[in-house]
Amino acid sequence: MSDVTLNHAEWRAARRVGLIDGFGVPSFALFTTMIGFGAIAREAGLDIYVTVATTMFVWGMPGQVAFADLYAAGASGLVIFTAVALANMRMLPMTVSGLPMMHLKAHKRGLFRNIVTAHLLAITGWAQLTAARNKVPPMGVLPYYLGFVSVVYVAANLGTVFGYYLSDIVPDPVIRVAVYVTPLYIVLLVSSARVWANRLAVLLGAILGPLTYPLLGDWCILAAGLGGGTVAVVIAHKTGRAPE
Template sequence: MLSAFSRSPVPDDNPARPLNDGVWAAFSIPGVSIFANMVGFAAIARQAGFDLPMTLATTLLVWGMPGQVAMASLHIAGASLLVIFTAVALANMRMLLMSISGMEMMALNEGRHPFWQKVLLMQMLAITSWVQIGMVEGRYSKPGLVRYFAGFASVIYALGMLGTLAGYYLSDWASPDVLRAVLVITPLYILLMVINARRMLNRVAGVAGGALCPVLYPVLGEWSILIGGIAAGTMVVMADRFWQRASTGAGGPE
């Protein structure tokens, strides 16, 4: 099985290998975390009054936990369709930047793939798969990375649907509070991936954001996660650039 943290390049002599690597990688911790996450979402959706087809359709079409939870929460509150649509769109706005950077990593913007393939690939993009291709980017050629992503993301997508189905029926006998608790598994996995990031800058930014959020929570409440992450990341990047400029200036000719 391909390790998510392997660094050695993979020869491009076997086109099927990146696809197989992606499939096998998905059947490990990333797949387990997505499955568990969707079990928790299904419990929330059923409690909000969703039937099974609507619950499955939400996972299939929204495919982003913040948007899915927003949709279920607003539905139970009796919000209008326009309000729900707007909230889901705003909650999934983060996917726009991930889609742009993901297309750049896989060189999908170079025109080698038809438009419908790009749409399908980006629909399957989740933060789990985005982090994963970032971790293995240097191991494959651009076409190989696309095949890796296709294998990884399709399995993740399928496991997400299966988790939704399982969670919907598990809520009959398991406490919804217990099922919702598994929603923390994917964020925990992403945090561990960030800690293992290739660049120390990314590690420091992740730790700084995690340290700043509890400090801001008494003042900003739920906004502390968003604002704390942005503020910590920005400060770390600015400090890194300042350090690089200072080092360059110190090493220059007198």
């Protein structure tokens, strides 16, 4: 029942399930990705404080990389703003689809906490929400998610610091493997979506993204998202395979 509030023990139990799920592949993936970002940021000439603050407050890998790349190139503020906004635009559909699963209104937690909750939502946490629904009751999704993202958030920031300092010691091929890990992990995560329409959207987006990139550059995210997403939802609704 989504309108029944959790007691203290139930809240903590759901949070513990999320904490445990946060360890393992998700933390490993984020840790290693952020090693890659730490290395990129150092090459770009950012100091350690700005580098860690970027992970903490941008909290979206593609936008972070765009920022570091463009900063190194001496791009203007307008260019940086536009590129990061484009690279991290997926936060909009992700929050729109992800936040209702947490029943924020029923939890009555106040605006500031809701803003923090929305800020922490990035690909890994968002993709985990579907799994959360099978593991905890509907009202437990929020504490599950908070437990999960807190582990992942700490791992990512540790990875950023490690990457910043370890890039001299660790040979390049190791860093390359580390950076390769995250997109691969996320592709598998979204490919395993339960809803048929979403799986079709993943397939179409995965084709359209790289296909339109040589032509459109970073705008290919829009082509993949709007093109793949629209075709998928139309096909699903026309063939009676719309989500329940």
